[in-house]
Amino acid sequence: MEPRSLSQAFALLLPLCLSPACCAQSLPQIPTITTTTDLVVVPALVRESSGDLVQTLQASDFLLTDNGVPQTVALEDTEHQPLSLVVLMQTGASAPRQFPDYAKLGTMLTYLTANSPYQIAMVTFDSQPEYLWDFTPNIADLEDGFAKPDPGDRKAAILDAVSSGIDLLRKQPPNRRRIIVLLSQTHDEGSLAHAEDIIKRLGENNITIECLTFSPEKAWLKDQFTKPRHENPLYQLAPNYPPLQHTFNLDKPLGMALSAMREDTSSAIAMLSGGESFPFATKAELERQLSLLANHFAATSTLSFRPTSKQPGFHSLQLHIAGHPDLQVSARTSYWASDNSPH
Numbered sequence: 001m002e003p004r005s006l007s008q009a010f011a012l013l014l015p016l017c018l019s020p021a022c023c024a025q026s027l028p029q030i031p032t033i034t035t036t037t038d039l040v041v042v043p044a045l046v047r048e049s050s051g052d053l054v055q056t057l058q059a060s061d062f063l064l065t066d067n068g069v070p071q072t073v074a075l076e077d078t079e080h081q082p083l084s085l086v087v088l089m090q091t092g093a094s095a096p097r098q099f100p101d102y103a104k105l106g107t108m109l110t111y112l113t114a115n116s117p118y119q120i121a122m123v124t125f126d127s128q129p130e131y132l133w134d135f136t137p138n139i140a141d142l143e144d145g146f147a148k149p150d151p152g153d154r155k156a157a158i159l160d161a162v163s164s165g166i167d168l169l170r171k172q173p174p175n176r177r178r179i180i181v182l183l184s185q186t187h188d189e190g191s192l193a194h195a196e197d198i199i200k201r202l203g204e205n206n207i208t209i210e211c212l213t214f215s216p217e218k219a220w221l222k223d224q225f226t227k228p229r230h231e232n233p234l235y236q237l238a239p240n241y242p243p244l245q246h247t248f249n250l251d252k253p254l255g256m257a258l259s260a261m262r263e264d265t266s267s268a269i270a271m272l273s274g275g276e277s278f279p280f281a282t283k284a285e286l287e288r289q290l291s292l293l294a295n296h297f298a299a300t301s302t303l304s305f306r307p308t309s310k311q312p313g314f315h316s317l318q319l320h321i322a323g324h325p326d327l328q329v330s331a332r333t334s335y336w337a338s339d340n341s342p343h
């Protein structure tokens with residue numbers, strides 16, 4: 001499959017406006033969609049203190065709060081759910097030294113699809129999104145893109161690339177899982193897209209980002225949402241449960257998220273969306289991390305809920321396991337509700 005530059009795709013869009021894929025190839029300046037957040041999807045990975053993954057939980061085991069308010073959750077069956085996956089590959093800045101690691105990337109990515117029907121697209125980027133391989137059900141169609149990427153300029157516009165990935169995925173049917181796999185350095189260089197808008201659009205479209213980064217993950221990022229100076233007092237969820245720690249003032253998490261995205265862009269957007277960040281330095285490490293990511297895919301509990309509050313804007317999510325304070329939960333920490341009131 002031959003790639004198209006996004007500028008070429010945009011030129012085709014003007015006179016034709018025929019293909020949904022073309023519509024999705026828009027640049028980050030396209031206005032954000034404003035659909036109501038009727039259903040929020042919360043991917044959650046649960047571990048024992050030993051690090052072993054837990055896969056036997058039921059919906060009733062999860063305690064989820066939205067801005068501190070308990071919600072009723074459902075546990076989705078995603079084993080055979082169709083998957084739409086967009087690979088965002090950095091080709092600018094320091095990325096070319098990683099190119100030899102990508103020769104068999106297509107084969108590695110099949111670890112993630114398991115038994116699910118899937119379609120996959122790819123966007124390469126440097127100072128801007130450059131080339132697009134449209135959605136295909138055959139990952140072999142992207143082999144040339146993985147094996148022979150063109151080196152880009154000296155920038156790495158991660159947020160702009162994520163914006164283009166959102167444009168692609170928001171056109172996909174709502175019954176499909178929407179995943180972005182980002183191969184990049186940790187920090188953004190040169191994006192025009194705003195971090196707040198990216199957070200908003202990820203939440204509106206129930207998109208999860210999984211990152212594979214060139215440099216080691218910064219440990220401090222994992223602590224950004226648990227520092228006492230930002231917390232509310234203990235929250236009593238119910239008389240029979242211990243009080244919850246680490247709930248927040250509504251303006252604090254958003255400000256912290258934006259700060260984290262400036263410092264460690266890829267890890268921050270992954271964690272906010274419910275995904276993870278996996279550092280690698282060699283081809284062998286990349287393969288191991290993709291294998292680990294595939295295991296996490298299989299073990300992820302996909303929760304959903306319909307918010308009881310229609311308050312527009314940033315919402316902070318907290319997820320705990322009832323009666324098991326020893327279990328560690330990695331889950332989506334926020335979503336964005338659109339304001340659809342008449343103006």
